[in-house]
Amino acid sequence: MTLQRTKSQKVLRFLGNNTVPILFLVICAFGIPLSGYSTNYLVSEVVVRIARNSFLIVSLLIPILAGMGLNFGMTLGAMAGQIGLIFISDWGIVGIPGMLLAMIISTPISIALGLWCGKILNMAKGREMVTSYIIGFFMNGIYQLVVLYGMGSIIPIRSSALVLPRGYGIRNTVNLIGIRKSLDNVLTIKLFGVPIPLVTFAVIALLCIFVLWFKKTKLGQDMRSVGQDMEVARAAGIKVEHTRIVSIVISTVFAGYGMILYLQNIGTLNTYNSHMQIGMFSVAALLVGGATVSKANIRNVFLGVILFHLMFIVSPMAGKNLIGQAQLGEYFRVFVSYGVITISLVLYEVRKKRDRGDAGQLLAAEQGEAE
Amino acid sequence: MNEKEAPLLEMRHISKDFFGNQVLSDVNFTLKRGEILGLVGENGAGKSTLMKILFGMDEIHQTGGYGGDILLNGEKVAFATSIEALAAGIGMVHQEFSLLPDFSATENILLNREPLKYTVFSELFGERLNILDREKMTEISEKAIKRLAVPLDPEMLVSQMPVGHKQFTEIARELSKEGTGLVEGIKLLVLDEPTAVLSEQEADSLLKAMRLLAETGIAIIFISHRLQEIIDVCDTIMVMRDGKIMKTGPSKGVAIPDIAKWMVGREVNTSAIVHRVFDYENKDIILALRNLWVDMPGEVVRNVNLDVYKGEIIGIGGMAGQGKLGIPNGAMGLFPAGGHVTFEGKDIPLNSPRNFLDAGMAFVSEDRRGVGLLLDETLEWNVSFTAMQIQEKYLKQYLGGFFKWRDQKAIEEETNGYVKQLEIRCTSTKQKAKELSGGNQQKICLAKAFAVAPKLLFVSEPTRGIDIGAKSLVLKALRKYNEEQGTTIVMISSELEELRAICDRIAIVSDGKVLGILPATTDSAEFGLLMVGQKSEMIDGGSV
Numbered sequence: 001m002t003l004q005r006t007k008s009q010k011v012l013r014f015l016g017n018n019t020v021p022i023l024f025l026v027i028c029a030f031g032i033p034l035s036g037y038s039t040n041y042l043v044s045e046v047v048v049r050i051a052r053n054s055f056l057i058v059s060l061l062i063p064i065l066a067g068m069g070l071n072f073g074m075t076l077g078a079m080a081g082q083i084g085l086i087f088i089s090d091w092g093i094v095g096i097p098g099m100l101l102a103m104i105i106s107t108p109i110s111i112a113l114g115l116w117c118g119k120i121l122n123m124a125k126g127r128e129m130v131t132s133y134i135i136g137f138f139m140n141g142i143y144q145l146v147v148l149y150g151m152g153s154i155i156p157i158r159s160s161a162l163v164l165p166r167g168y169g170i171r172n173t174v175n176l177i178g179i180r181k182s183l184d185n186v187l188t189i190k191l192f193g194v195p196i197p198l199v200t201f202a203v204i205a206l207l208c209i210f211v212l213w214f215k216k217t218k219l220g221q222d223m224r225s226v227g228q229d230m231e232v233a234r235a236a237g238i239k240v241e242h243t244r245i246v247s248i249v250i251s252t253v254f255a256g257y258g259m260i261l262y263l264q265n266i267g268t269l270n271t272y273n274s275h276m277q278i279g280m281f282s283v284a285a286l287l288v289g290g291a292t293v294s295k296a297n298i299r300n301v302f303l304g305v306i307l308f309h310l311m312f313i314v315s316p317m318a319g320k321n322l323i324g325q326a327q328l329g330e331y332f333r334v335f336v337s338y339g340v341i342t343i344s345l346v347l348y349e350v351r352k353k354r355d356r357g358d359a360g361q362l363l364a365a366e367q368g369e370a371e
Numbered sequence: 372m373n374e375k376e377a378p379l380l381e382m383r384h385i386s387k388d389f390f391g392n393q394v395l396s397d398v399n400f401t402l403k404r405g406e407i408l409g410l411v412g413e414n415g416a417g418k419s420t421l422m423k424i425l426f427g428m429d430e431i432h433q434t435g436g437y438g439g440d441i442l443l444n445g446e447k448v449a450f451a452t453s454i455e456a457l458a459a460g461i462g463m464v465h466q467e468f469s470l471l472p473d474f475s476a477t478e479n480i481l482l483n484r485e486p487l488k489y490t491v492f493s494e495l496f497g498e499r500l501n502i503l504d505r506e507k508m509t510e511i512s513e514k515a516i517k518r519l520a521v522p523l524d525p526e527m528l529v530s531q532m533p534v535g536h537k538q539f540t541e542i543a544r545e546l547s548k549e550g551t552g553l554v555e556g557i558k559l560l561v562l563d564e565p566t567a568v569l570s571e572q573e574a575d576s577l578l579k580a581m582r583l584l585a586e587t588g589i590a591i592i593f594i595s596h597r598l599q600e601i602i603d604v605c606d607t608i609m610v611m612r613d614g615k616i617m618k619t620g621p622s623k624g625v626a627i628p629d630i631a632k633w634m635v636g637r638e639v640n641t642s643a644i645v646h647r648v649f650d651y652e653n654k655d656i657i658l659a660l661r662n663l664w665v666d667m668p669g670e671v672v673r674n675v676n677l678d679v680y681k682g683e684i685i686g687i688g689g690m691a692g693q694g695k696l697g698i699p700n701g702a703m704g705l706f707p708a709g710g711h712v713t714f715e716g717k718d719i720p721l722n723s724p725r726n727f728l729d730a731g732m733a734f735v736s737e738d739r740r741g742v743g744l745l746l747d748e749t750l751e752w753n754v755s756f757t758a759m760q761i762q763e764k765y766l767k768q769y770l771g772g773f774f775k776w777r778d779q780k781a782i783e784e785e786t787n788g789y790v791k792q793l794e795i796r797c798t799s800t801k802q803k804a805k806e807l808s809g810g811n812q813q814k815i816c817l818a819k820a821f822a823v824a825p826k827l828l829f830v831s832e833p834t835r836g837i838d839i840g841a842k843s844l845v846l847k848a849l850r851k852y853n854e855e856q857g858t859t860i861v862m863i864s865s866e867l868e869e870l871r872a873i874c875d876r877i878a879i880v881s882d883g884k885v886l887g888i889l890p891a892t893t894d895s896a897e898f899g900l901l902m903v904g905q906k907s908e909m910i911d912g913g914s915v
Contacts, residue, residue, distance in 0.1 A: 218487055219499035225482060228471040235469055236483040237454075356666070357707060 016351065020344055021290045024307040027336075028314065035317035042313065044194040049309035050302065051184060051200040052265040056282045057301045058207050059254035063128075064296045065220065066247035067227025070283045073117045073132035073248065077255025078275035079143045080109035085179075085260060085269055086151070086170060090159045094178035096186070099260055102179075106256035113139065114252030118245030125230070129293070136279060147271060170271050180267035200261070207254070208298050223247055227294070284308060284337040287344040294348075311336060377445030379404050379558060379590050380425075385439035387420055387431070387614075394420050395614040398439070402559070407581060407591045409605030409622065411598065413634055413867075417614040418594055422561055426456045426463060460558035462545030464565055468537050472530035477512040479529055480544045486511070515547035518587075519580040535573030538565050542580070560584065561592045566600055578604045596690050596902070598627045610634055631899030635867060646892055649683050649875035657681040657859050658732075658827055663710035664883075665694070665701025672697035672708075673883030679827070684853055684860045686870035686891065689880035690902055695863050696737060698880070699829035703727045703734045705742070714827070728761045733825035735816045737832035737863070739809070743816040746805035750797060753804050753815050754789060755782045758822040789818035793848050810841030817848060827859040828852075834869060846873050867898050 015022065032042065056074070063071040084102035093101055117135055124131040151157045152168035164171055184197035214220045225233040226243045234240045259278065263269050286296060289304025315336075316329030378401040385398040395417045402408055412418050423430055424437045427450030431437055441448055443459060450456040453463075470479050478485075485508055487501035512525045516539070523539045532540070542562070549557045562581070566574040574597070581591055581604055595601055601608055602622050610618040610633040617633045658679040665672035672694040679685055689695045701708035704724045712719045714730045727734070736742035745753055758764040765782045766775045786800040793814040797807060804815060813833060820828055830849060834842040850873055853860050864870050870877050871891050878888045879901040887901050 213502070216502045217490075217500050218485060218503060221478070221485060221503055222483070222499065225471050225474065228473055232469050232471055233483075238483045 016347075016354070018290055019347055020288055020340060021303065021307060023343075024288050024311060024340075028307060028310045031311065031314040031318045034321055035314040036321060037314060037317060040193055042310070043192075045313045046306055046309060047194055047196055048265070049312070050305050051197050051204070052262050053282065053285065053305050053309070054204045054301055055207060055261045056255060056258035056278060057286050057305060058204070058211060058298070059251050059258050060282060060286055061211055061296055061298070061301070062214070062223070062247050062254075063251045064291070064294065065215070065227055066223040066244055067230075067294065068121060068244060068247060069129040069293045070286070071132055071248065071251045071255075072129060072279050072283065073114075073121075073135050074251060074255035074282065075136035075275050075279040076113040076117055076139050077106075077110045077252040077257075078259040078278050079139065080106040080113060080252070081256035081259030082263070082269060082271070082275060083109060083147070084256070085176060085263060086147070086157070086162065086174060086271075089174055089176060089178060089269075090157050090162055092159070092178065095182045096179075098179045099182060099264055102260050103257050106260065107253055110253040110256040111249055114249035115245060117252065118248035121248060122241045122244055136276075140276060143275075144272065172271055174269040174271055176263055176267050176269055179264045181265060183261065183264055200265075203261070211298065219243070219246065280337055280341070281308075284340045287340050292344065292348050292351075308337075308340075378402060378442075379406075379444060381442040381445075382421075382425070383440045383442065385421065385424060385437060385441075387417075387424060387437040389434050393614060395424075395437075398611075398614075398616055400609055400616065400619060402590050402592070404558075404590055405585045405588045406607060407585050407593055407605045409601035409608045410592055410594045410611065411596070411601055411608065411630060411634060412611035416611040416634075418611055419563070420614075421611075422463070422563065422592070422594075425450075425561070426453045426461065427451055428453060457548065460556055461561070462548065462557050462559070463561040464538075464541045464545060464563065466563045466565075468541060470529045470537055470540060473528060475526050475528055476516075476523060476532070476536070476540045476543070477508050477525040479540050480512040480515060480525075480547050481508050482544070484548070511547055512543065515543040518546055518584065519543060520583055521576055521580055533573070535569045535577070538569060538573070538577060539580070541565075542577075546584075557589055559590045559592070561594070563594045564596065565593075566595055566597055574600065598630050601630070602627065628896060628900060632896040635895045635899040646872075647875070651680055651683075654680040654682060657715060658861075659711075659713040660698070660702070661711040661713070663698065663701060663708065663712065665697040665706050665708040667694075667697040667700050667706040670694050670697040670700070671883050672701055672880075675710075675880070675883070675885055677878060677885055677888075679859060679861060681859055682853075682857050683875045684850070684862060684873055686874035686877040687861065687863045687880055688865070688867055688870050688877055688898070688902070689886075691865060693881045694883035695865075695880040696831060697883070699734050699831050699861065699863060700736075702829070703732075705736075725761075728757070728823070731826040732829065733757070733820040733823050733827075734829040735820045735831060735833065737835060739812050739816055740805075743819075744804045744812060747803060750790070750795075750800045750802055750804060750807075750815055751782045751786045754786045754818045754822050757819055758824075761823060764822070785822060786818070789814075789821065793818060794844060810845070813841070813845055814848070817845065817852075821852060824856070825858060827861065829861045829863070831863045832865065833862065834864065834866065842869070849873060867895060867902075871895065871898075 056078075059074055059077065060071055063069065081102065084104075084106035087105055088098045088102045117132065120135060121128045121131055146155070148169045151170050152163040157163055157170070162170055162174060183203070184200050186199040188195050188197050190196070215224070222233070222238050222243050225236070225238060226240050230240050233243075259275065262278065263274065285304040285308040286300055287304070288308040289300035289302070291297070291300035291304070312333055315332045316326045319329030319332060320326040322328075380402040382398060382400055385395055386393070387395040398417075398421060400408070410418055410421075420431075425441065429452070432451070448459065450459070471482070474482070486504040487498070488504045490501050492500040509525055516523045516525060519539055519542060521539050523536050523543070527536070529537060529540065542560070542565070545560060546557060565577060569577060578600060581593065585591055593601065593605060602625060605622045608618070608620060608622045608625060608630065609616055610630060612634060656678045660675050660677045663672055663675040669692055675694075675698055677698075687695045687698060697706065700706050701721070702712055704722045704727055708721045710721070712721060714732065717730070719730050720726050740746060745756060748756075755765050759766060759777070763775070765778045765785070767778045768775055783800060789795065790797065790800060795807075795811050795814045795818070797811065804812060807815065817830075817833070820830075833845050833849065846869065849860060849862065852858055862870065862874060867877075874891045876888055877891050877898065879886045879898060881902065889897060889901070
């Protein structure tokens with residue numbers, strides 16, 4: 001038996017299920033005219049952001065499939081990617097070979113970090129998100145130790161453009177001129193005056209196809225079952241812990257590749273900051289696309305990138321035109337990303353409670369029939 | 372069926388104790404191919420333990436194994452794990468569904484046994500990167516469903532299925548194991564209360580499916596509380612009580628009252644408590660429940676109407692999972708509930724424990740350690756906490772009530788009084804609640820409720836998990852409190868004999884509704900009948 005709903009109830013339900021995307025549509029609807037940007041500029045900016053960020057966000061999908069929520073631990077993968085980039089900058093390997101080598105260097109680091117992170121998350125079942133968030137902070141300390149003190153002293157780094165004047169430690173910013181836009185610029189076509197980096201899009205498309213294919217594999221099916229009910233999966237003989245670890249490892253490795261893709265587009269590495277922000281922004285973008293802690297798909301990724309970054313692009317200018325300060329827009333970005341994560345987490349619980357309330361309504365309705 | 376061949380399954384002199392507590396003694400039975408054996412008994416009669424022994428569950432090995440022999444096809448077997456039992460062709464469908472809600476029937480039936488299609492990646496990363504062979508999956512699940520001859524859509528998501536279909540999915544899962552690498556052929560199926568959650572129609576088609584399976588030579592052990600089904604579908608009936616087999620015989624010619632009599636009728640050590648005659652004349656209704664529903668997982672209340680008279684002890688009984696526990700939990704507001712609760716003529720808003728307590732009611736939860744006690748606090752705190760919160764008892768007031776200080780002395784005295792009165796065994800009233808034994812913890816729960824001096828007290832499973840001596844003490848304390856303070860008591864218990872000993876009337880709850888109310892002096896067979904959904908002419912809607 002299902003509950004009969006009136007039209008207004010259905011509308012309310014739709015709004016409740018899509019609060020965050022709708023909120024963002026409204027923000028953008030106000031922000032775009034206020035910013036005064038031309039459509040052409042906005043579209044080309046959004047295209048750049050899609051190419052830059054989607055890979056990172058897709059890396060979040062697989063842990064959600066396995067029921068582990070949003071993997072804030074993707075920061076670990078981002079660190080591994082950055083270490084790869086530091087090495088190739090030092091060795092002076094440029095272009096696509098440089099990127100590939102950076103990926104190859106990052107892979108074992110990502111796998112090791114992912115294994116470790118997955119093991120810890122298995123000890124903290126049900127609290128994966130907050131645990132992975134804190135693991136990110138903890139690992140940041142070790143990353144700083146390695147990059148700030150280890151590199152140039154124990155780990156040989158020769159290039160003076162990379163090492164701090166004191167002789168060891170990596171500079172605050174690393175110029176990635178060697179690989180800057182090397183993938184984006186392989187093949188670019190202009191569509192209505194908007195440059196489109198075809199090869200980057202092809203790589204992202206490949207990853208999406210991989211994710212879709214992955215869901216059809218035995219491993220993907222196992223992750224789905226583990227995500228729904230660990231005990232049932234275990235009773236059926238699925239190795240629950242192992243499956244969960246694998247999902248985190250895959251996510252971490254992809255986050256590393258995503259970070260390399262992201263930084264080749266930006267062109268400079270902010271050695272001590274890039275990775276910290278990226279986790280939060282990726283999670284926020286995915287949530288803006290309508291994903292929840294337990295459900296996310298590729299549509300959410302792209303809708304999220306577009307809406308979230310549209311807000312990013314227009315808010316400084318809108319702030320300037322409105323109040324006369326571009327700073328306000330900057331502040332607004334960070335404020336909004338934290339806000340989105342908070343709202344989504346709260347709404348997720350609220351919805352769960354509502355669905356439980358539905359069971360009660362069903363009981364009440366049954367009684368109405370009985371009388 | 373060939374009479375000469377060795378029976379499919381024989382259990383000889385099976386016995387089992389959990390740390391000195393004998394739960395099974397000298398159980399003997401045989402089962403032939405294609406035979407359906409109906410296994411009935413009250414909760415705690417030993418049915419599940421017997422099945423766990425058959426399956427070699429961990430729980431049995433960890434608690435010291437069992438006595439006696441199990442023979443399968445004439446050969447002695449002892450399964451170390453349930454996987455071994457499965458390999459020998461024994462399948463089990465548990466009472467609780469073990470299904471994934473967002474998977475289709477097919478996906479659930481073949482969970483972790485999916486046929487795979489080769490992909491190149493599996494060479495590199497192992498078997499798990501082969502993709503699922505959806506066509507073959509559907510084929511296998513359709514074949515299994517066909518054997519049950521039920522209209523089950525293999526592509527339907529479990530979360531959208533009616534309960535009956537979930538049950539079929541579970542059974543189809545067991546059948547689909549046949550012919551795979553795991554099992555050659557399913558020989559024996561154990562169905563643990565498969566019809567408990569089904570509507571009559573669904574149960575009918577399940578029984579038909581069982582008959583079909585039996586005709587193909589599969590033996591079935593069918594555990595159910597619905598006696599009519601047992602009589603209808605089974606070849607043999609086996610009744611258990613207190614870990615012994617009371618009766619085994621062909622189902623032909625057996626009537627429901629006979630089974631009910633064999634099932635219940637256990638004597639409990641409550642002889643010290645005498646039945647009393649409660650005078651209902653001129654007594655007011657203190658509590659009226661109307662159309663109460665409660666969404667308590669596993670104990671759903673659908674539509675309860677019940678009047679409680681001032682000063683009586685009313686019992687609420689029934690099988691586990693039928694909703695009797697949901698009534699007090701919903702009335703107090705611990706689970707989402709709806710309907711009307713009228714106490715002393717006033718409507719009590721639901722879903723708000725504070726209103727419930729303020730009205731002068733109290734609830735001793737069945738979940739002692741979770742809801743009932745502050746485990747890390749002293750006995751004094753436990754006894755006084757609710758009373759202090761709700762009624763500002765044990766508080767000294769200064770400056771016209773602006774400052775409120777705890778009156779430690781009063782708390783101590785009161786707690787000491789209860790310790791003596793209820794014979795609570797503790798080193799001092801400063802001891803932590805978690806350090807007490809189960810029985811003594813229960814007494815602390817009662818003391819906590821008594822300290823509020825409620826007009827009406829809900830007591831849920833007061834004797835669960837405590838020994839016989841403590842049991843009768845708890846029961847006596849309740850009766851005494853009722854007589855001395857005039858407190859109305861609503862007692863919920865799975866143990867019928869316990870209810871019969873202390874209550875004036877007993878309501879039996881089934882499927883979330885009150886089936887009937889009987890005076891406690893009624894013959895226990897009559898209650899047994901009521902519990903399994905059979906009304907006799909003696910029972911009328913609810914009056915005494």
